Amino acid sequence: MFKIKPLFFTLISLSTLDLSVGYAESMTLQNLSDEQLSDVTGQALMTLSYIAPTDTTNLEAKRVGGDTNIGFYKLGLEADLELNANIKKLQLGCGGVNGVGGCDIDIDNLSLSGLGNSATSNTASVGDRSARVGSSAVLTNPFIQFAIKNPNSASIRQVVGINLSSEKAVGLMTFGTENKVDAFNNGIPNGINSLSGYMNIAAQTGKATINPITISQNSNVNPTGIILAGKACSTGLFGGCGIIRTTYKTTSYNITLTPTSQALLTLPQQPIEGKRMSSVLLKASTTVNNINLSGQLAADTTLLGIKISGNTSGILNNLKVNATIDESLGLFHKATLKGTPVLLSTQFQDIKWPGAESIAQKGWWLEISNPIDIGDITPNKNIDIAMPTIKDALVEVNKFLEANWVYCGSFALSCLTGNIPLGTANLPINASPVDMAMKNLSLKNQSFTPNCYGSLKFC
Structure with missing residues (x-):
């Protein structure tokens, strides 16, 4: 259904012809000389x-x-x-x-x-x-x-x-x-089924709450298959490493990663274009800090064949994340x-x-x-970290552990008695970002007033 209002035209040329509506005889066409025509302007x-x-x-x-x-x-x-x-x-x-x-x-x-x-x-x-x-x-x-x-x-x-x-x-x-959203606050696509064209998405921000996850090296609980390896030492009298030094490689671990603060998502302005699109990939980024690490760990060492095992704890900071949002065009x-x-x-x-x-x-x-x-891109529900993301993060953690000592207390008693502190792992600024996927966020600024009177959603 079309509703087309009248067109409004402004014809400047009419005002320049000096037409006097009050006199009928003035409505008769008059001959103009070339000089007179040169003085006439209009649109x-x-x-x-x-x-x-x-x-x-x-x-x-x-x-x-x-x-x-x-x-x-x-x-x-x-x-x-x-x-x-x-x-x-x-x-x-x-x-x-x-x-x-x-x-x-x-x-x-x-x-x-x-x-x-x-x-x-x-x-x-x-x-x-x-x-x-x-x-x-x-x-x-x-x-x-x-x-x-x-x-x-x-x-x-x-x-x-x-x-x-x-x-x-x-x-x-x-x-x-x-x-629309469903009972789980997921967006329900409606409107654009397919689009060939170009749109510009304005820059936006949002906050992502990330769920805890428990991972293991090789058990049935989210196995990563990744060995954690680094170097450990006794703690010296004035800090730093003492005389006992060794390297280690984990034989098993069960560690829970618990993000304790929300991650600020940043979506830069970006164009989307293509042929017969039904969904688009939006690229955002964030840095996740204050990820608590806790659980159990066992490892082999190069110190007289000594094995260590026990509780472990630590904090992971500066985990850079590239977030890909797979968004149906039916949510725009x-x-x-x-x-x-x-x-x-x-x-x-x-x-x-x-x-x-x-x-x-x-x-x-x-x-x-x-x-x-599109509005605040805060996800409509908490995000689960996918295993590929975990594995990528552990690669960066291993780089940190390789370059930094784990301090095991005086005479390394802390590690030998089952308390293995990983400390605070501040990943370097140039660490490679890991990938995180999100899908079909309900977009907050995409609510609109129907173009109808009454209670109809469309007319």
Whole structure:
């Protein structure tokens, strides 16, 4: 269903022709001399412009690997177009050049409106609904643009792309019916099923709470298969190592890792683009500190064949983590348009349209360049550290243990009597980050007001 409000055109030229509505005879066309015509100014309702293949503003010809023989014709409307629209199902490029079994763009329950109260409130209240339904997106100078290959040859020139856009757009675009979560607070995708296009994700932060995990060297409890090895010594009178020194290798361990503070996630601004995407990978990073280590450990030493075993404890700091968030596009529900254009195009070949941020790929393509605020990326539930992450972390711990002594007290009695302190392992700044995976976070800033009166989620 479309709801299109009237177009408002400002025709400056009418005001310059000195038409007096009060006198009928003045409405008769009058001959003007060349001198009089030269004094008349105005603005056309429709404009036509052309960018030649050799023009400096031809981004397609300038890009690496671009087609240097494409020109662009643009037919524009010099006006503001106000639009409030609901589209139940938008499907473009199903089958076609990109293959059967999918669509280039497939979106359920797409709405376009003015901003309403979205800057301060995104509820389904009567006031917020009225504000959104009563507003319109404003497209300034909308246009249709044609990409023409071989534009200077009438016999072989051809249309290889069509672009629908505007000089700028202000409004709110939403996808789906609501920002849903299940009983476990996982996001439930709805709205975008597949997308060929480009979006910019604004920088965000969040806090991750990481669950404890117990690991072992080779038992049935999360075996790592990794030997911990390092060097140990008795403690000297004035600190440092005493006369007893040895190296060790673990034969077994059961250690619980307990993060005691939340990890601050940092997501830099990043573009996402591709063809027929249903999900995207967002890259974040964090540093985890104050990880308590506690449990039992047994090890062989090089000191007269002595074996040590007993309780162990320590703290692990500065564990750098690269977090990959596998996010369904069905969890992106809201794009605020703040003056940058929205580009919807179809093309026979990859094309960099004038003024575009991305290279539109073959088929249908939607570009939303204004950064999308997905909100606080705090995970909707605690994170379990995956075993590949644990193994990567132990590689870094082994580097620390190889370079730093474990102090076993006077005459090494502490280690010999079953108390093996690993101490505080401050991993170096240049330690390799470990990887951590997250999936389908419910995005806090993606709740939105339905573009409907009453209680309907979509109309």
